Amino acid sequence: MGAAAAVAGCVAGLLHLGPDTSRPRATAAPAGAHSTDISSADTARKATKAHPDDPAAWAGLARAEIEQARTTLDAGRLDAAERALRRSLALDATDNYGAVTGQGLLANARHEFANGRGYGLRATRMAPDRPDGYAVLADAEIQLGNYPQARAAVQRMLDIAPATAAYSRAAYDLETGGRPEDAAIALQRAVDSAVTPGERGFAEARLGDLAWSRGKVDQAERHYRRALAAVPDHPYGQAGIARVAAARGHTGKALDLYARLVERMPLPQFLLETLELRGASGDSRRGSERAALSAQVRMARADGGPVDPHLILYAADHGDPKVAVELARREWKQTRSVIVADALGWALHRAGQNTEALTYARRAAATGWKNALFRYHRGTIERALAMPEGSRHLREAVALNPHLSLHRPDGDG
8 A cells, every 4th residue: 555655646647648659569468558568568678688788678668667657556666667767878878769758757757847847858859750758748848837838749749640649638738728529539539549458448538537527427437438348447447437326326336336446546536536425425434545545645744755636635625734735835846737736725725724725726727627626626715705706616616517516525615
Protein backbone atom coordinates (compact mmCIF):
# COMPACT_ATOMS: atom_id res chain seq x y z
CA MET A 1 0.00 0.00 0.00
CA GLY A 2 2.71 2.50 0.93
CA ALA A 3 4.67 2.22 -2.32
CA ALA A 4 1.49 2.27 -4.35
CA ALA A 5 0.30 5.41 -2.62
CA ALA A 6 3.62 7.12 -3.19
CA VAL A 7 3.73 6.47 -6.91
CA ALA A 8 -0.01 7.16 -7.24
CA GLY A 9 0.67 10.74 -6.28
CA CYS A 10 3.28 10.93 -9.00
CA VAL A 11 1.68 9.26 -11.98
CA ALA A 12 -2.06 8.88 -11.52
CA GLY A 13 -2.82 12.35 -12.78
CA LEU A 14 -0.93 11.71 -16.00
CA LEU A 15 -2.92 8.60 -16.83
CA HIS A 16 -5.73 10.78 -18.18
CA LEU A 17 -3.65 12.97 -20.50
CA GLY A 18 -2.69 10.38 -23.07
CA PRO A 19 -0.67 7.28 -23.80
CA ASP A 20 2.99 7.25 -24.69
CA THR A 21 3.89 8.12 -28.27
CA SER A 22 6.07 5.04 -28.67
CA ARG A 23 4.76 1.68 -29.85
CA PRO A 24 5.48 -1.64 -28.12
CA ARG A 25 7.77 -4.04 -29.89
CA ALA A 26 6.24 -6.84 -31.92
CA THR A 27 7.24 -9.36 -29.27
CA ALA A 28 5.13 -7.66 -26.61
CA ALA A 29 2.16 -9.67 -25.36
CA PRO A 30 -1.09 -8.62 -27.05
CA ALA A 31 -3.15 -8.89 -23.86
CA GLY A 32 -4.31 -6.05 -21.60
CA ALA A 33 -2.32 -2.95 -20.79
CA HIS A 34 -0.97 -4.38 -17.55
CA SER A 35 0.54 -7.48 -19.15
CA THR A 36 1.55 -5.62 -22.29
CA ASP A 37 3.51 -3.01 -20.37
CA ILE A 38 5.25 -5.66 -18.28
CA SER A 39 6.11 -7.64 -21.42
CA SER A 40 7.35 -4.46 -23.11
CA ALA A 41 9.57 -3.78 -20.10
CA ASP A 42 10.86 -7.35 -20.12
CA THR A 43 11.61 -7.06 -23.84
CA ALA A 44 13.41 -3.77 -23.25
CA ARG A 45 15.50 -5.32 -20.47
CA LYS A 46 16.49 -8.15 -22.79
CA ALA A 47 17.51 -5.60 -25.40
CA THR A 48 19.88 -3.89 -22.96
CA LYS A 49 21.44 -7.25 -22.10
CA ALA A 50 21.90 -8.08 -25.77
CA HIS A 51 23.22 -4.59 -26.59
CA PRO A 52 24.67 -3.13 -23.38
CA ASP A 53 26.47 -0.33 -25.23
CA ASP A 54 23.43 0.87 -27.17
CA PRO A 55 22.11 4.17 -25.72
CA ALA A 56 18.81 3.75 -27.56
CA ALA A 57 18.20 0.41 -25.86
CA TRP A 58 18.66 1.97 -22.42
CA ALA A 59 16.40 4.90 -23.32
CA GLY A 60 13.80 2.41 -24.50
CA LEU A 61 14.03 0.59 -21.20
CA ALA A 62 13.48 3.85 -19.33
CA ARG A 63 10.28 4.54 -21.28
CA ALA A 64 9.03 1.03 -20.65
CA GLU A 65 9.73 1.35 -16.93
CA ILE A 66 7.82 4.64 -16.75
CA GLU A 67 4.84 3.13 -18.56
CA GLN A 68 4.91 0.17 -16.17
CA ALA A 69 4.92 2.57 -13.22
CA ARG A 70 1.88 4.32 -14.68
CA THR A 71 -0.13 1.13 -14.97
CA THR A 72 1.04 -0.89 -11.96
CA LEU A 73 1.77 1.92 -9.44
CA ASP A 74 5.12 0.30 -8.70
CA ALA A 75 7.20 3.17 -7.36
CA GLY A 76 10.45 1.31 -7.94
CA ARG A 77 9.93 1.49 -11.68
CA LEU A 78 10.57 5.25 -11.72
CA ASP A 79 13.90 4.72 -9.98
CA ALA A 80 14.71 1.97 -12.47
CA ALA A 81 13.87 4.36 -15.29
CA GLU A 82 16.24 6.96 -13.87
CA ARG A 83 19.06 4.40 -13.72
CA ALA A 84 18.43 3.40 -17.32
CA LEU A 85 18.50 7.02 -18.43
CA ARG A 86 21.79 7.63 -16.67
CA ARG A 87 23.28 4.64 -18.48
CA SER A 88 21.93 5.86 -21.82
CA LEU A 89 23.37 9.35 -21.31
CA ALA A 90 26.69 7.92 -20.18
CA LEU A 91 26.89 6.20 -23.56
CA ASP A 92 25.72 9.26 -25.53
CA ALA A 93 25.33 12.63 -23.86
CA THR A 94 25.29 14.82 -26.96
CA ASP A 95 22.72 13.55 -29.46
CA ASN A 96 20.45 11.31 -27.43
CA TYR A 97 16.87 12.25 -28.28
CA GLY A 98 15.44 9.14 -26.65
CA ALA A 99 17.11 9.92 -23.34
CA VAL A 100 16.03 13.58 -23.39
CA THR A 101 12.39 12.66 -23.98
CA GLY A 102 12.76 9.95 -21.35
CA GLN A 103 14.03 12.54 -18.87
CA GLY A 104 10.96 14.62 -19.67
CA LEU A 105 8.61 11.70 -19.13
CA LEU A 106 10.28 10.94 -15.81
CA ALA A 107 10.17 14.57 -14.67
CA ASN A 108 6.47 14.78 -15.49
CA ALA A 109 5.75 11.50 -13.72
CA ARG A 110 7.42 12.93 -10.61
CA HIS A 111 5.46 16.20 -10.87
CA GLU A 112 8.62 18.12 -11.70
CA PHE A 113 6.77 19.89 -14.48
CA ALA A 114 9.11 22.84 -14.91
CA ASN A 115 11.90 20.33 -15.58
CA GLY A 116 9.57 18.35 -17.83
CA ARG A 117 8.88 21.48 -19.83
CA GLY A 118 12.59 22.12 -20.17
CA TYR A 119 13.26 18.62 -21.47
CA GLY A 120 10.28 18.90 -23.82
CA LEU A 121 11.59 22.15 -25.29
CA ARG A 122 15.06 20.68 -25.65
CA ALA A 123 13.67 17.60 -27.40
CA THR A 124 11.58 19.64 -29.82
CA ARG A 125 14.63 21.70 -30.72
CA MET A 126 16.66 18.54 -31.28
CA ALA A 127 14.03 16.97 -33.54
CA PRO A 128 11.24 19.36 -34.59
CA ASP A 129 9.56 16.68 -36.71
CA ARG A 130 9.26 13.94 -34.07
CA PRO A 131 6.19 13.75 -31.82
CA ASP A 132 7.72 12.48 -28.56
CA GLY A 133 9.09 15.81 -27.41
CA TYR A 134 5.80 17.56 -28.07
CA ALA A 135 3.96 14.98 -25.95
CA VAL A 136 6.32 15.67 -23.05
CA LEU A 137 5.95 19.41 -23.57
CA ALA A 138 2.15 19.30 -23.83
CA ASP A 139 1.78 17.28 -20.62
CA ALA A 140 4.09 19.62 -18.72
CA GLU A 141 2.41 22.79 -20.00
CA ILE A 142 -1.03 21.45 -19.03
CA GLN A 143 0.11 20.77 -15.49
CA LEU A 144 1.78 24.17 -15.27
CA GLY A 145 -1.49 25.79 -16.32
CA ASN A 146 -0.03 27.04 -19.60
CA TYR A 147 -2.99 25.96 -21.70
CA PRO A 148 -2.30 27.97 -24.89
CA GLN A 149 1.25 26.60 -25.00
CA ALA A 150 -0.06 23.08 -24.40
CA ARG A 151 -2.53 23.54 -27.26
CA ALA A 152 0.27 24.58 -29.60
CA ALA A 153 2.30 21.49 -28.69
CA VAL A 154 -0.71 19.23 -29.21
CA GLN A 155 -1.43 20.81 -32.58
CA ARG A 156 2.15 20.12 -33.62
CA MET A 157 1.70 16.48 -32.54
CA LEU A 158 -1.43 16.26 -34.67
CA ASP A 159 0.43 17.70 -37.64
CA ILE A 160 3.33 15.25 -37.28
CA ALA A 161 1.68 12.06 -36.05
CA PRO A 162 -2.15 12.09 -35.99
CA ALA A 163 -2.50 9.01 -33.81
CA THR A 164 -3.97 8.02 -30.44
CA ALA A 165 -1.39 9.90 -28.35
CA ALA A 166 -2.11 13.15 -30.19
CA TYR A 167 -5.89 12.76 -30.40
CA SER A 168 -6.23 11.94 -26.71
CA ARG A 169 -4.27 15.04 -25.72
CA ALA A 170 -6.30 17.12 -28.16
CA ALA A 171 -9.44 15.76 -26.49
CA TYR A 172 -8.20 16.81 -23.07
CA ASP A 173 -7.50 20.31 -24.37
CA LEU A 174 -10.95 20.51 -25.96
CA GLU A 175 -12.70 19.23 -22.84
CA THR A 176 -10.93 21.65 -20.50
CA GLY A 177 -11.69 24.40 -23.01
CA GLY A 178 -15.43 23.79 -22.69
CA ARG A 179 -15.92 21.86 -25.96
CA PRO A 180 -17.06 18.37 -24.87
CA GLU A 181 -18.67 17.50 -28.23
CA ASP A 182 -15.41 18.18 -30.06
CA ALA A 183 -13.51 16.30 -27.36
CA ALA A 184 -15.70 13.26 -28.02
CA ILE A 185 -14.88 13.45 -31.73
CA ALA A 186 -11.15 13.58 -30.96
CA LEU A 187 -11.43 10.62 -28.59
CA GLN A 188 -13.31 8.59 -31.18
CA ARG A 189 -10.45 9.27 -33.56
CA ALA A 190 -8.11 8.09 -30.82
CA VAL A 191 -10.09 4.85 -30.67
CA ASP A 192 -10.10 4.46 -34.44
CA SER A 193 -6.33 5.00 -34.69
CA ALA A 194 -5.45 2.79 -31.71
CA VAL A 195 -2.86 0.12 -32.46
CA THR A 196 -2.65 -1.65 -29.10
CA PRO A 197 -5.34 -2.85 -26.67
CA GLY A 198 -3.96 -0.41 -24.11
CA GLU A 199 -4.48 2.55 -26.42
CA ARG A 200 -8.00 1.44 -27.26
CA GLY A 201 -8.84 0.85 -23.60
CA PHE A 202 -7.50 4.26 -22.64
CA ALA A 203 -9.51 6.12 -25.28
CA GLU A 204 -12.74 4.21 -24.59
CA ALA A 205 -12.44 4.83 -20.85
CA ARG A 206 -11.93 8.53 -21.50
CA LEU A 207 -15.00 8.54 -23.75
CA GLY A 208 -16.86 6.94 -20.86
CA ASP A 209 -15.67 9.61 -18.46
CA LEU A 210 -16.68 12.33 -20.90
CA ALA A 211 -20.17 10.87 -21.29
CA TRP A 212 -20.47 10.43 -17.52
CA SER A 213 -19.48 14.05 -16.91
CA ARG A 214 -22.42 15.08 -19.10
CA GLY A 215 -24.90 12.84 -17.29
CA LYS A 216 -25.16 10.31 -20.16
CA VAL A 217 -25.12 7.11 -18.14
CA ASP A 218 -26.03 4.61 -20.88
CA GLN A 219 -23.47 6.03 -23.27
CA ALA A 220 -20.84 6.04 -20.53
CA GLU A 221 -21.51 2.38 -19.78
CA ARG A 222 -21.04 1.39 -23.42
CA HIS A 223 -17.62 3.02 -23.52
CA TYR A 224 -16.54 1.61 -20.16
CA ARG A 225 -17.48 -1.89 -21.30
CA ARG A 226 -15.53 -1.41 -24.52
CA ALA A 227 -12.52 -0.32 -22.46
CA LEU A 228 -12.82 -3.52 -20.43
CA ALA A 229 -13.23 -5.57 -23.60
CA ALA A 230 -9.90 -4.18 -24.80
CA VAL A 231 -8.18 -4.40 -21.40
CA PRO A 232 -10.05 -6.71 -19.00
CA ASP A 233 -8.59 -5.14 -15.85
CA HIS A 234 -8.64 -1.51 -17.01
CA PRO A 235 -8.95 0.44 -13.73
CA TYR A 236 -10.85 3.42 -15.11
CA GLY A 237 -13.17 1.10 -16.99
CA GLN A 238 -13.88 -0.80 -13.77
CA ALA A 239 -14.42 2.42 -11.81
CA GLY A 240 -16.76 3.62 -14.53
CA ILE A 241 -18.91 0.51 -14.35
CA ALA A 242 -19.10 0.93 -10.56
CA ARG A 243 -20.16 4.56 -11.07
CA VAL A 244 -22.86 3.50 -13.52
CA ALA A 245 -24.17 0.85 -11.13
CA ALA A 246 -24.43 3.45 -8.38
CA ALA A 247 -26.28 5.86 -10.67
CA ARG A 248 -28.86 3.14 -11.38
CA GLY A 249 -29.41 2.54 -7.71
CA HIS A 250 -27.43 -0.72 -7.51
CA THR A 251 -25.37 0.49 -4.57
CA GLY A 252 -24.39 -2.94 -3.29
CA LYS A 253 -23.07 -3.98 -6.69
CA ALA A 254 -21.23 -0.68 -7.06
CA LEU A 255 -19.56 -1.00 -3.67
CA ASP A 256 -18.54 -4.58 -4.45
CA LEU A 257 -16.95 -3.45 -7.72
CA TYR A 258 -15.13 -0.62 -5.95
CA ALA A 259 -13.93 -2.96 -3.19
CA ARG A 260 -12.31 -5.28 -5.72
CA LEU A 261 -10.80 -2.33 -7.56
CA VAL A 262 -9.25 -0.58 -4.54
CA GLU A 263 -7.83 -3.87 -3.29
CA ARG A 264 -5.84 -4.09 -6.51
CA MET A 265 -5.25 -0.37 -7.14
CA PRO A 266 -5.74 1.88 -4.10
CA LEU A 267 -5.74 5.18 -5.96
CA PRO A 268 -7.06 8.14 -3.95
CA GLN A 269 -9.76 8.73 -6.57
CA PHE A 270 -11.19 5.23 -6.27
CA LEU A 271 -10.96 5.19 -2.48
CA LEU A 272 -12.67 8.58 -2.23
CA GLU A 273 -15.44 7.60 -4.64
CA THR A 274 -16.07 4.48 -2.55
CA LEU A 275 -16.10 6.43 0.70
CA GLU A 276 -18.48 9.07 -0.60
CA LEU A 277 -20.79 6.52 -2.20
CA ARG A 278 -21.09 4.82 1.18
CA GLY A 279 -21.94 8.16 2.73
CA ALA A 280 -24.50 9.04 0.04
CA SER A 281 -26.20 5.65 0.45
CA GLY A 282 -26.29 5.79 4.25
CA ASP A 283 -23.77 2.98 4.62
CA SER A 284 -21.78 3.71 7.78
CA ARG A 285 -19.04 1.13 7.08
CA ARG A 286 -16.42 3.64 5.98
CA GLY A 287 -13.49 2.49 8.06
CA SER A 288 -11.27 0.82 5.47
CA GLU A 289 -11.36 3.56 2.84
CA ARG A 290 -11.01 6.28 5.45
CA ALA A 291 -8.05 4.50 7.04
CA ALA A 292 -6.34 4.03 3.66
CA LEU A 293 -6.85 7.65 2.63
CA SER A 294 -5.74 8.95 6.03
CA ALA A 295 -2.57 6.89 5.72
CA GLN A 296 -1.92 8.34 2.28
CA VAL A 297 -2.43 11.87 3.62
CA ARG A 298 0.11 11.19 6.38
CA MET A 299 2.58 9.85 3.82
CA ALA A 300 2.06 12.88 1.58
CA ARG A 301 2.74 15.23 4.47
CA ALA A 302 5.82 13.29 5.53
CA ASP A 303 7.54 12.73 2.20
CA GLY A 304 7.04 16.20 0.77
CA GLY A 305 6.36 14.78 -2.69
CA PRO A 306 3.52 15.21 -5.19
CA VAL A 307 -0.02 15.31 -3.85
CA ASP A 308 -2.95 13.74 -5.68
CA PRO A 309 -5.80 16.32 -5.77
CA HIS A 310 -8.21 13.64 -4.55
CA LEU A 311 -6.20 13.44 -1.33
CA ILE A 312 -6.67 17.18 -0.92
CA LEU A 313 -10.42 16.80 -1.38
CA TYR A 314 -10.48 13.92 1.10
CA ALA A 315 -8.63 15.91 3.74
CA ALA A 316 -10.90 18.89 3.13
CA ASP A 317 -14.16 16.97 3.39
CA HIS A 318 -13.40 14.07 5.71
CA GLY A 319 -10.24 15.02 7.60
CA ASP A 320 -8.59 18.26 8.63
CA PRO A 321 -9.26 21.17 6.23
CA LYS A 322 -6.12 22.92 7.45
CA VAL A 323 -4.08 19.90 6.35
CA ALA A 324 -5.89 20.02 3.02
CA VAL A 325 -4.85 23.66 2.57
CA GLU A 326 -1.27 22.80 3.51
CA LEU A 327 -1.10 20.00 0.94
CA ALA A 328 -2.87 22.03 -1.74
CA ARG A 329 -0.58 25.04 -1.35
CA ARG A 330 2.43 22.77 -1.60
CA GLU A 331 1.13 21.12 -4.77
CA TRP A 332 0.22 24.51 -6.24
CA LYS A 333 3.90 25.46 -6.16
CA GLN A 334 4.58 22.65 -8.66
CA THR A 335 1.27 22.28 -10.49
CA ARG A 336 -0.91 25.16 -11.68
CA SER A 337 -3.58 23.15 -13.47
CA VAL A 338 -7.27 23.95 -13.12
CA ILE A 339 -7.71 20.68 -11.22
CA VAL A 340 -5.30 21.78 -8.50
CA ALA A 341 -6.82 25.27 -8.51
CA ASP A 342 -10.21 23.74 -7.81
CA ALA A 343 -8.84 21.53 -5.03
CA LEU A 344 -7.04 24.43 -3.39
CA GLY A 345 -10.12 26.62 -3.60
CA TRP A 346 -12.27 23.93 -2.03
CA ALA A 347 -9.76 23.28 0.75
CA LEU A 348 -9.70 26.98 1.56
CA HIS A 349 -13.48 27.06 1.67
CA ARG A 350 -13.64 24.11 4.04
CA ALA A 351 -11.07 25.89 6.21
CA GLY A 352 -13.30 28.97 6.33
CA GLN A 353 -11.18 31.15 4.02
CA ASN A 354 -13.88 31.87 1.45
CA THR A 355 -12.57 35.12 -0.04
CA GLU A 356 -9.28 33.51 -1.05
CA ALA A 357 -11.13 30.32 -1.99
CA LEU A 358 -13.15 32.22 -4.58
CA THR A 359 -9.94 33.40 -6.28
CA TYR A 360 -8.92 29.81 -6.97
CA ALA A 361 -12.45 28.68 -7.86
CA ARG A 362 -12.53 31.39 -10.52
CA ARG A 363 -9.11 30.31 -11.73
CA ALA A 364 -10.39 26.75 -12.04
CA ALA A 365 -13.21 28.09 -14.24
CA ALA A 366 -10.92 30.21 -16.41
CA THR A 367 -10.59 27.70 -19.28
CA GLY A 368 -14.36 27.22 -19.60
CA TRP A 369 -14.37 23.56 -18.61
CA LYS A 370 -17.96 22.35 -18.14
CA ASN A 371 -17.05 20.44 -15.01
CA ALA A 372 -19.93 19.73 -12.62
CA LEU A 373 -17.74 19.40 -9.54
CA PHE A 374 -15.97 22.68 -10.29
CA ARG A 375 -19.36 24.40 -10.64
CA TYR A 376 -20.58 22.86 -7.39
CA HIS A 377 -17.47 23.98 -5.53
CA ARG A 378 -17.64 27.49 -6.96
CA GLY A 379 -21.36 27.83 -6.28
CA THR A 380 -20.96 26.68 -2.70
CA ILE A 381 -18.13 29.16 -2.09
CA GLU A 382 -20.16 31.98 -3.66
CA ARG A 383 -23.19 31.09 -1.59
CA ALA A 384 -21.04 31.18 1.56
CA LEU A 385 -20.08 34.71 0.52
CA ALA A 386 -23.77 35.61 -0.02
CA MET A 387 -23.18 36.10 -3.74
CA PRO A 388 -26.32 35.73 -5.88
CA GLU A 389 -24.55 33.79 -8.65
CA GLY A 390 -23.87 30.95 -6.22
CA SER A 391 -27.33 29.45 -6.65
CA ARG A 392 -27.01 29.61 -10.43
CA HIS A 393 -23.70 27.75 -10.42
CA LEU A 394 -25.13 25.09 -8.10
CA ARG A 395 -28.06 24.58 -10.50
CA GLU A 396 -25.64 24.37 -13.41
CA ALA A 397 -23.63 21.69 -11.60
CA VAL A 398 -26.71 19.47 -11.23
CA ALA A 399 -27.74 20.14 -14.83
CA LEU A 400 -24.32 19.11 -16.09
CA ASN A 401 -24.31 15.86 -14.13
CA PRO A 402 -27.42 14.88 -12.12
CA HIS A 403 -25.43 12.05 -10.49
CA LEU A 404 -22.90 14.37 -8.90
CA SER A 405 -24.52 13.81 -5.49
CA LEU A 406 -23.27 10.21 -5.48
CA HIS A 407 -19.71 11.48 -5.11
CA ARG A 408 -20.14 14.66 -3.11
CA PRO A 409 -19.34 15.23 0.54
CA ASP A 410 -22.12 15.19 3.06
CA GLY A 411 -22.66 18.20 5.23
CA ASP A 412 -21.89 21.09 2.86
CA GLY A 413 -24.87 22.05 0.91
